[in-house]
Amino acid sequence: MYKLPTDQDGFFSEAHLKLRPVDFANSGIFLCGLAHMPKFADEAIAQAKAAASRACTVLSQKQMYVGGAVAEVDGTKCAICLTCVRTCPYGVPRVNEEEGVIVIDAAACQGCGNCATACPRGAIEVGHSKDDQFIAKICALY
Numbered sequence: 001m002y003k004l005p006t007d008q009d010g011f012f013s014e015a016h017l018k019l020r021p022v023d024f025a026n027s028g029i030f031l032c033g034l035a036h037m038p039k040f041a042d043e044a045i046a047q048a049k050a051a052a053s054r055a056c057t058v059l060s061q062k063q064m065y066v067g068g069a070v071a072e073v074d075g076t077k078c079a080i081c082l083t084c085v086r087t088c089p090y091g092v093p094r095v096n097e098e099e100g101v102i103v104i105d106a107a108a109c110q111g112c113g114n115c116a117t118a119c120p121r122g123a124i125e126v127g128h129s130k131d132d133q134f135i136a137k138i139c140a141l142y
């Protein structure tokens with residue numbers, strides 16, 4: 001459901017063994033205990049405390065700021081083909097059924113650009129990497 005990575009035995013995999021041991025690559029989701037791998041109770045408890053601490057860094061903030069490199073959908077071009085929904089490795093694009101458009105939550109988007117590349121209608125642009133910005137860069141080179 002969350003598109004989280006698992007190892008060959010079906011246990012969840014952390015984002016980085018040493019640098020992000022209780023984080024997933026998807027922001028806001030944390031890992032501990034037997035979901036990670038078989039381990040002793042004291043190890044599971046220590047990891048659970050670490051995961052709770054990481055969650056508190058999010059929950060303790062009244063307001064969160066995100067970077068500008070996030071995807072944005074032009075609803076006038078979107079054909080609701082769901083390619084972006086299938087392509088996003090973080091499961092961010094979703095259908096707003098009331099308005100019949102794709103919406104991308106800027107707080108969840110990681111700015112990888114997969115959806116913008118895959119969109120057959122060119123309806124998605126990522127901040128700081130928009131088409132006109134790239135064209136301007138290329139024109140400046142030649």
Ligand code: SF4
Pocket residue numbers: 073077078079080081082083084085102118119120121122123124
């Ligand atoms: S890939 Fe493009 S056209 Fe298809 S649903 Fe996503 S934004 Fe719309």
Ligand code: SF4
Pocket residue numbers: 070071087088089090091092093104108109110111112113114115116126
């Ligand atoms: S830029 Fe990457 S993380 Fe953001 S919605 Fe597109 S595919 Fe998902």
